[in-house]
Amino acid sequence: MIRVENLKKRYGEKVALKGISFKVQPGEIFGLLGPNGAGKTTTIKILTGQLLPDEGEAKIKGKDPLKDREKLRPVMGVVPEQTNLYERLTIGQNLEFFCRLYNCNLQNIDEYLRLVDLLDERDTQVKKLSKGMRQRVLLIRALLHRPEVLFLDEPTSGLDPSSADNIHRLLIRLNMEGLTILLTSHNMEEVDKLCHRVAFLDKGSIVVMGSPEELKLKYTNRKMKVLIKNGQELEERILEMDSEESARLLAEWIQQDRLQAIHSCEPTLADIFVMVTGRDIT
Numbered sequence: 097m098i099r100v101e102n103l104k105k106r107y108g109e110k111v112a113l114k115g116i117s118f119k120v121q122p123g124e125i126f127g128l129l130g131p132n133g134a135g136k137t138t139t140i141k142i143l144t145g146q147l148l149p150d151e152g153e154a155k156i157k158g159k160d161p162l163k164d165r166e167k168l169r170p171v172m173g174v175v176p177e178q179t180n181l182y183e184r185l186t187i188g189q190n191l192e193f194f195c196r197l198y199n200c201n202l203q204n205i206d207e208y209l210r211l212v213d214l215l216d217e218r219d220t221q222v223k224k225l226s227k228g229m230r231q232r233v234l235l236i237r238a239l240l241h242r243p244e245v246l247f248l249d250e251p252t253s254g255l256d257p258s259s260a261d262n263i264h265r266l267l268i269r270l271n272m273e274g275l276t277i278l279l280t281s282h283n284m285e286e287v288d289k290l291c292h293r294v295a296f297l298d299k300g301s302i303v304v305m306g307s308p309e310e311l312k313l314k315y316t317n318r319k320m321k322v323l324i325k326n327g328q329e330l331e332e333r334i335l336e337m338d339s340e341e342s343a344r345l346l347a348e349w350i351q352q353d354r355l356q357a358i359h360s361c362e363p364t365l366a367d368i369f370v371m372v373t374g375r376d377i378t
């Protein structure tokens with residue numbers, strides 16, 4: 097669905113992308129993860145035909161985002177980083193305007209508004225909406241023409257957990273119906289929960305790519321955290337997974353009926369980012 101090869105982009109002296117490559121298969125949710133300034137928005141802008149790369153190639157269904165813009169218009173939906181709704185118009189008017197532009201069915205509007213719990217706000221001016229509501233309107237606007245692939249630039253940045261969850265559930269549902277999704281985020285938990293595959297972007301380069309499960313296995317330290325009873329107290333011990341000593345200790349604690357819990361010390365995506373780049377994502 098998406099193919100990116102050796103994409104490079106600089107703004108004057110500032111290098112934003114140093115030659116990134118990745119592919120996104122139909123039906124996948126793919127996450128571009130990285131700190132501020134990593135190049136996430138630049139990548140999305142190139143993929144959605146808003147920016148020309150200096151070198152390399154980006155293709156959506158084999159077509160060029162800029163040259164084949166008209167052909168790709170029905171295929172793609174875009175949720176931009178900045179809200180670009182008409183502030184003085186109502187939600188309904190904004191969406192109707194977009195529907196006319198894209199020649200899509202006006203009846204889709206109410207269907208989607210109901211889906212994100214905004215039907216009662218149809219006649220509210222956009223300037224009176226909260227950030228979470230705006231984000232939902234932006235998302236609907238990107239979906240009205242029923243695209244095959246959706247690009248979202250930090251869809252839940254600055255939202256409270258319940259609004260973010262609302263958006264996550266909708267994205268998962270749309271994906272189950274076949275929508276391919278590329279999103280950017282600097283929220284590791286969000287990406288872990290939603291994405292089939294992720295790429296860590298750091299200073300314009302992809303430093304790691306894979307499914308969250310693959311990455312956690314690859315970067316595991318093969319240790320486990322064990323809780324044992326010690327009289328009235330609970331004691332925490334860290335054991336190596338691959339050692340006879342661990343096996344012996346575990347057997348002993350089980351026999352003595354002291355074993356309370358075993359947890360694998362699986363790294364989070366945030367831990368992996370630190371391991372790979374030496375820096376925190378925030």
Ligand SMILES: Nc1ncnc2c1ncn2[C@@H]1O[C@H](COP(=O)(O)OP(=O)(O)OP(=O)(O)O)[C@@H](O)[C@H]1O
Pocket residue numbers: 107110111112130131132133134135136137138139177282
């Ligand atoms: N219009 C521009 N002019 C000059 N430099 C720019 C411009 N847009 C982006 N940059 C620079 O390019 C780099 C990548 O920016 P980009 O917006 O793609 O990052 P990002 O990963 O989206 O960051 P954020 O998490 O803050 O949204 C940054 O160093 C940024 O300062």
Ligand SMILES: [Mg+2]
Pocket residue numbers: 136137138177249
């Ligand atoms: Mg950005």
